[in-house]
Amino acid sequence: MLEQIERYIREHAGSWHLDVxxxxxxxxxxxxxxxNDGIVREFGAGQIGTIVFWFRVDDRKPFLVSxxxxxxxxxxxxxxxxxxxxxxxxxxxxxxxxxxxxxxxLGGARVVMMEAADxxxxxxxxxxxxxxxxxxxxxxxxxxxxxxxxLGSALLSLQAIGLSRTDVKWGAMAASNAQRFLGLCPEAGxxxxxxxxxxxxxxxxxxxxQTHLVLTEDHLANxxxxxxxxxxxxxxxxxxxxxxxxxxxGLRILLAFFRASPIREGFTDYAWLDxxxxxxxxxxxxxxxxxxxxxFLDELGMKSASPQVTWAFVMGxxxxxxxxxxxxxxxxxxxxxxxKEFLELAGDLIRIREVLKTGAEGAARRLTVPRLHRxxxxxxxxxxxxxxxxxxxxxxxxxxxxxxAVARFQYQVKDRHQWLYRxxxxxxxxxxxxxxxxxRASRPxxxxxx
Amino acid sequence: xxxxxxxxxxxxxxxxxxxxxxxxxxKNPGDWECAACGTRFxxxxxxxxxxxxxxxxxxxxxxxxxxxxxPDEFIDIAERQGWEAALRAIQVPGEPDxxxxxxxxxxxxxxxxxxxQPSSLVIDIGAGTxxxxxxxxxxxxxxxxxxxxxxxxxxxxxxxxSCLGTLESIVADGCRLPICDGVADVVTxxxxxxxxPTDFPDRDPRLSQIDALREVLRVLKPDGRxxxxxxxxxxxxxxxxxxxxxxxLRYVSLMDQEARDRYSRDTREQPFLELTHxxxxxxxxxxxxxxxxxxxxxxxxxxxxxxxxxxxxxxxxARWFTDHHLDPRRxxxxxxxxxxxxxxFSPPEFLAYSVRDYGFVAYAGVSDHHA
Numbered sequence: 001m002l003e004q005i006e007r008y009i010r011e012h013a014g015s016w017h018l019d020v021x022x023x024x025x026x027x028x029x030x031x032x033x034x035x036n037d038g039i040v041r042e043f044g045a046g047q048i049g050t051i052v053f054w055f056r057v058d059d060r061k062p063f064l065v066s067x068x069x070x071x072x073x074x075x076x077x078x079x080x081x082x083x084x085x086x087x088x089x090x091x092x093x094x095x096x097x098x099x100x101x102x103x104x105x106l107g108g109a110r111v112v113m114m115e116a117a118d119x120x121x122x123x124x125x126x127x128x129x130x131x132x133x134x135x136x137x138x139x140x141x142x143x144x145x146x147x148x149x150x151l152g153s154a155l156l157s158l159q160a161i162g163l164s165r166t167d168v169k170w171g172a173m174a175a176s177n178a179q180r181f182l183g184l185c186p187e188a189g190x191x192x193x194x195x196x197x198x199x200x201x202x203x204x205x206x207x208x209x210q211t212h213l214v215l216t217e218d219h220l221a222n223x224x225x226x227x228x229x230x231x232x233x234x235x236x237x238x239x240x241x242x243x244x245x246x247x248x249x250g251l252r253i254l255l256a257f258f259r260a261s262p263i264r265e266g267f268t269d270y271a272w273l274d275x276x277x278x279x280x281x282x283x284x285x286x287x288x289x290x291x292x293x294x295x296f297l298d299e300l301g302m303k304s305a306s307p308q309v310t311w312a313f314v315m316g317x318x319x320x321x322x323x324x325x326x327x328x329x330x331x332x333x334x335x336x337x338x339x340k341e342f343l344e345l346a347g348d349l350i351r352i353r354e355v356l357k358t359g360a361e362g363a364a365r366r367l368t369v370p371r372l373h374r375x376x377x378x379x380x381x382x383x384x385x386x387x388x389x390x391x392x393x394x395x396x397x398x399x400x401x402x403x404x405a406v407a408r409f410q411y412q413v414k415d416r417h418q419w420l421y422r423x424x425x426x427x428x429x430x431x432x433x434x435x436x437x438x439x440r441a442s443r444p445x446x447x448x449x450x
Numbered sequence: 451x452x453x454x455x456x457x458x459x460x461x462x463x464x465x466x467x468x469x470x471x472x473x474x475x476x477k478n479p480g481d482w483e484c485a486a487c488g489t490r491f492x493x494x495x496x497x498x499x500x501x502x503x504x505x506x507x508x509x510x511x512x513x514x515x516x517x518x519x520x521p522d523e524f525i526d527i528a529e530r531q532g533w534e535a536a537l538r539a540i541q542v543p544g545e546p547d548x549x550x551x552x553x554x555x556x557x558x559x560x561x562x563x564x565x566x567q568p569s570s571l572v573i574d575i576g577a578g579t580x581x582x583x584x585x586x587x588x589x590x591x592x593x594x595x596x597x598x599x600x601x602x603x604x605x606x607x608x609x610x611x612s613c614l615g616t617l618e619s620i621v622a623d624g625c626r627l628p629i630c631d632g633v634a635d636v637v638t639x640x641x642x643x644x645x646x647p648t649d650f651p652d653r654d655p656r657l658s659q660i661d662a663l664r665e666v667l668r669v670l671k672p673d674g675r676x677x678x679x680x681x682x683x684x685x686x687x688x689x690x691x692x693x694x695x696x697x698x699l700r701y702v703s704l705m706d707q708e709a710r711d712r713y714s715r716d717t718r719e720q721p722f723l724e725l726t727h728x729x730x731x732x733x734x735x736x737x738x739x740x741x742x743x744x745x746x747x748x749x750x751x752x753x754x755x756x757x758x759x760x761x762x763x764x765x766x767x768a769r770w771f772t773d774h775h776l777d778p779r780r781x782x783x784x785x786x787x788x789x790x791x792x793x794x795f796s797p798p799e800f801l802a803y804s805v806r807d808y809g810f811v812a813y814a815g816v817s818d819h820h821a
Binding site for chain 1: 547555556559560561562563565566567568589756757758759760761763764766767769770771773774775776777778779787790791794
């Protein structure tokens, strides 16, 4: 397959204005989805998507990405997504979405050739700031602020791109998601009553919102810089854009952000929903995430909404996401863990909604005030029982920070003093280069190549 | 195998040969017979037993099944209740989920690098429960080879129940393949080569491995490819004290042959035969076996469930991968954090030599693509 893709790239790279001459050697780095580890059994090999990052030899970053898809997406759907993304990029004046160069049918699979984006994705940045050797509270503060700023400005820009630009009352859709959730997780019936769904719908419908181009994926890992494994390629993007009011896609990302393990497990007692509620009410200052989240909500157009209305939207988005995940993992062992998690979260959502009725002061008094504590940032993730979408089970072993001291030093030097880093690299690479040259000369199969 | 009733493209006897003398085989009721030397190869439960010696290997399933009595009972369960139920029945609590391992698509996430076509014939040596063979059979023709009768019979049942008419399961020895010269497009050796010397305890283990690779080369077409997945002898974790996964001894893979043999005899009363090598040594080994060209890949996190296939020939690509994809949450505890730091911040030249598992695509001849 790689050879077929490579041949295709060679034939067409010129028309995509990419510098690939016949003599250029290309190398493919293949990235498969961890969900393919048998977690989701009903998906056939390759259906979830395999990504190939293409490098020209001696290049330090990929120049092209090929996404090998199953048959779920039709050619016309991909073309529609590509057109929409391209017109969005043109309106915005910068490249928010990767440019899709072409779609080809190679070796029985559909392959999408798209522009490569450089830099780690949001989740990798976050987890490094929380649990990498370079971790620190300040690093996390910087990362969170930057990510929300980028997301906020991107979503703000998207509001300018109207598709139908109609006012939508999202209550009915939120209610149908809630009913679907109760069908998938019947135990939640004791917590989420018809009355509470009705109240949610009523609050949501008080605030009609305009539709515009939405970000359809809510896996934090895929926003926005970095090697994008998942993108806006969805079967019915126009339909989604017509159904979702703009802020819904922003709230989906917000929920994904707090639920992603670097953040969720950094809060004491995993009380991230309380933290989110306090960010919304501005009743208490939540360190690190408070200000960026509030600014982000303002940019979403929720500035004028009362905390109760915003919370009703959060509930609607939660039901939507819970349904998607429960259906996706229906046949896997994860489904039971997920139901348990969603049950707890549904209870918290209802509890917090009741608290919000008492106003900001009441909320500040009655909500848990979780802290992103230095101890948590220094340690490892503790709760192995917790359903975890974005990471793997972790050992509960606290790691002394000094273990990462050398790495941290290197990181900081690399980050701040590039010239020093290059000088150190040059010095220690000198003997290695010599050794490599000697080794190559002594290997007959490589001697000719060098 | 015709008795199974499923249509099979590669069921023809033309591609098989006698593992002893290389003579052609003919079909009798209940067995296959060598036309040259007259050796008879029985068929049990539809699986041709094309091995000269009765296999002593309990096989992957057999190891799990050993404590549960008659192995044939396991195949009975698979036939009566389905292969998935049989795997569930032998699942040991606390062990990795065998069923998920048998169906996980990431078992074959490397398949894009070997260039499979719908008409390709793949020989999967050491098929185990068919996690690789059955998934590849959805795309091309596969012969699943295993020394263990139970494993081979299980794969045959699984293929039949999954309606995989393109998969053939046989019992055979990987060092004496009962397959004619130059018929295979791809041969896979996944976690197998290191075990080859254990069948020949009195021989130099390296020579046993070279012979096995030559045997694979014999059955490959001139433009065929070998996919070899195996551990790295100089994995960084071994320097930190991680036990060698085959012998389960610390630091053993870092010693020279004589020292590790003595150490192994002292501690587990058997010689150290599960030989693994470093990157240059694998290249050398494959070159000595007669392969014309070798592409090396880092299989991250391991060769069983591979999430990334990273070329290691260009150190810059491996560095880009560690810079952009490596997630510290996968490396918890002081030991793994040190590994993470090493991967992130070591020179890329070291990185390529110190990863855990390699995948090699070795070309039998110079392919058009690389000519």
